[in-house]
Amino acid sequence: xxxxxxxxxxxxxxxxxxxxxxxxxxxxxxxxxxxxxxxxxxxxxxxxxxxxxxxxxxxxxxxxxxxxxxxxxxxxxxxxxxxxxxxxxxxxxxxxxxxxxxxxxxxxxxxxxxxxxxxxxxxxxxxxxxxxxxxxxxxxxxxxxxxxxxxxxxxxxxxxxxxxxxxxxxxxxxxxxxxxxxxxxxxxxxxxxxxxxxxxxxxxxxxxxxxxxxxxxxxxxxxxxxxxxxxxxxxxxxxxxxxxxxxxxxxxxxxxxxxxxxxxxxxxxxxxxxxxxxxxxxxxxxxxxxxxxxxxxxxxxxxxxxxxxxxxxxxxxxxxxxxxxxxxxxxxxxxxxxxxxxxxxxxxxxxxxxxxxxxxxxxxxxxxxxxxxxxxxxxxxxxxxxxxxxxxxxxxxxxxxxxxxxxxxxxxxxxxxxxxxxxxxxxxxxxxxxxxxxxxxxxxxxxxxxxxxxxxxxxxxxxxxxxxxxxxxxxxxxxxxxxxxxxxxxxxxxxxxxxxxxxxxxxxxxxxxxxxxxxxxxxxxxxxxxxxxxxxxxxxxxxxxxxxxxxxxxxxxxxxxxxxxxxxxxxxxxxxxxxxxxxxxxxxxxxxxxxxxxxxxxxxxxxxxxxxxxxxxxxxxxxxxxxxxxxxxxxxxxxxxxxxxxxxxxxxxxxxxxxxxxxxxxxxxxxxxxxxxxxxxxxxxxxxxxxxxxxxxxxxxxxxxxxxxxxxxxxxxxxxxxxxxxxxxxxxxxxxxxxxxxxxxx
Numbered sequence: 001x002x003x004x005x006x007x008x009x010x011x012x013x014x015x016x017x018x019x020x021x022x023x024x025x026x027x028x029x030x031x032x033x034x035x036x037x038x039x040x041x042x043x044x045x046x047x048x049x050x051x052x053x054x055x056x057x058x059x060x061x062x063x064x065x066x067x068x069x070x071x072x073x074x075x076x077x078x079x080x081x082x083x084x085x086x087x088x089x090x091x092x093x094x095x096x097x098x099x100x101x102x103x104x105x106x107x108x109x110x111x112x113x114x115x116x117x118x119x120x121x122x123x124x125x126x127x128x129x130x131x132x133x134x135x136x137x138x139x140x141x142x143x144x145x146x147x148x149x150x151x152x153x154x155x156x157x158x159x160x161x162x163x164x165x166x167x168x169x170x171x172x173x174x175x176x177x178x179x180x181x182x183x184x185x186x187x188x189x190x191x192x193x194x195x196x197x198x199x200x201x202x203x204x205x206x207x208x209x210x211x212x213x214x215x216x217x218x219x220x221x222x223x224x225x226x227x228x229x230x231x232x233x234x235x236x237x238x239x240x241x242x243x244x245x246x247x248x249x250x251x252x253x254x255x256x257x258x259x260x261x262x263x264x265x266x267x268x269x270x271x272x273x274x275x276x277x278x279x280x281x282x283x284x285x286x287x288x289x290x291x292x293x294x295x296x297x298x299x300x301x302x303x304x305x306x307x308x309x310x311x312x313x314x315x316x317x318x319x320x321x322x323x324x325x326x327x328x329x330x331x332x333x334x335x336x337x338x339x340x341x342x343x344x345x346x347x348x349x350x351x352x353x354x355x356x357x358x359x360x361x362x363x364x365x366x367x368x369x370x371x372x373x374x375x376x377x378x379x380x381x382x383x384x385x386x387x388x389x390x391x392x393x394x395x396x397x398x399x400x401x402x403x404x405x406x407x408x409x410x411x412x413x414x415x416x417x418x419x420x421x422x423x424x425x426x427x428x429x430x431x432x433x434x435x436x437x438x439x440x441x442x443x444x445x446x447x448x449x450x451x452x453x454x455x456x457x458x459x460x461x462x463x464x465x466x467x468x469x470x471x472x473x474x475x476x477x478x479x480x481x482x483x484x485x486x487x488x489x490x491x492x493x494x495x496x497x498x499x500x501x502x503x504x505x506x507x508x509x510x511x512x513x514x515x516x517x518x519x520x521x522x523x524x525x526x527x528x529x530x531x532x533x534x535x536x537x538x539x540x541x542x543x544x545x546x547x548x549x550x551x552x553x554x555x556x557x558x559x560x561x562x563x564x565x566x567x568x569x570x571x572x573x574x575x576x577x578x579x580x581x582x583x584x585x586x587x588x589x590x591x592x593x594x595x596x597x598x599x600x601x602x603x604x605x606x607x608x609x610x611x612x613x614x615x616x617x618x619x620x621x622x623x624x625x626x627x628x629x630x631x632x633x634x635x636x637x638x639x640x641x642x643x644x645x646x647x648x649x650x651x652x653x654x655x656x657x658x659x660x661x662x663x664x665x666x667x668x669x670x671x672x673x674x675x676x677x678x679x680x681x682x683x684x685x686x687x688x689x690x691x692x693x694x695x696x697x698x699x700x701x702x703x704x705x706x707x708x709x710x711x712x713x714x715x716x717x718x719x720x721x722x723x724x725x726x727x728x729x730x731x732x733x734x735x736x737x738x739x740x741x742x743x744x745x746x
Contacts, residue, residue: 003025
């Protein structure tokens, strides 16, 4: 009889990084529950985390490579799969050039330690600038403003939830999403704690969401108009002499320029576009200024709009002007255990965008990426550099990118496609070769990405629960990189493993602030030799980080071995002040009025903000049991009452002869979908709401549970010609649509 064992690991399915207690007996998972002793999540778990067993056992999950031959999928060996790629993709690139290849990355790469390090060698070996990712679907405005304002596009301002007295949230529903660009397990509980200790939580959202039920107050707002609200708050701060930057006053540039930019954007002017009374806007501004600590936190709902960059910027400006940037209880910055911060000094290279442009639309790169919304036109448009081949890694753009029907047709026209994915889904069905990853229970895990967004300095390592039944994911991507690099299908992936480790080691050896500065490279590499490839990187980062044992220079310090002895993690405390030292702008200052921001104000001032009386404004929706488009094949998550209906205000429904439960057509400039309706006063009049990630009823996939679910594909309605120009982010919210009843009259 197999022994019962208990494993502790971090859930890899969303940004919350909750600790799990997993009980196994032999090769079977007996139970999954929240780890009560996890130093960060303290037992909290959402419905998704408890389904890792179902994901692991899902019969539709791919376990071996597949090659499409004569239109039929055939299971093949790993050697055969890479030989197919070498034989077919490489001649295509030789004939049409490296710019005929595009790479598309999905956000699961940031939930996977291997993805964080091994996507880079693939991109480098591909030799193309045609890089696309989920970032220009949901978050690029935040990267852009972080880069412009403090010189680091990965340094997100985080709401210090556990110490704040006043939280203003816009476009966020953490009760459903578990948090976004803010790693905080049990986000709902932390919101409740703010209210319980006498603080205020004010939510601005076109929908009365699950988070609204936890908040002190909730105000409807017209989708896409958050910028008017934020500009009015900034104007109120100036007009009423409420600006008090505090400790950072000497490190902030551009205050007078901001005052000029917002002049005239009064609370009265914002009342019409937003639908929020001027008196409420004035009160919110005063409360933000008066609160002992306060923070403005905006997320996807107000970033995925036509002026998402300006909206992201305006929230950060308020945090600066009220003295709440980099201040306990305000908007602070993470200081991960794997990063050294003691040597930081203000000033750096700054941040640039537009270093190169896309072929068809002329979109400037941002963070080295082109807009996801421009992918279809790059495939369709003939001429030099036309995309004819794609590599997708953990991404389903045919469901999650704008104008997905157009993209679906474009993918079908590709000459060659390779997908790295767990499923044969709406996107990977167009591939010629699919290389599957591992079950999350078959791989180790360290959250490099989300420790950089965490509201506490926490470190936690998760060993694999089960031995890998497929190829190690580091090997999967390493072998792909070797084929692309011309080394052949049979090349040893250890070549890439050594390269990945060597780059990290070299950076440390050359840094005079590193504990291994000047030491022999062979000595350091030898100490890591017995570990698996990705564990070598994890151990190196831990040992050379701010709490690390420094390869002997700080005995008892942090290392992979120490984390193995602390399976519930180690908590080093709350966020700490990092400015001005962490500023990497060329001036070493917080730049409140970057040129790109000032220039985009002209676009905002001249834009047509009027809407047709017959049109409604469409917004998206998230549910705690759903994870974008890829958790819909887990029965325990999708069973029960359908959560895919179009939500509609009673007044809008009555005006169109629509009843609760009836079928309607929803049409936009991009397309038309049919869906059932849920009539509810939880939605602001003039607004309709449809969840994203659904619409799996297409031929050629192997996701039987997902295919059986009702639900329209929201992204069929998203116009890929509308983007937030500075960031290239798609416009997913505030989309004009018409709703027509499909029910017979009379």
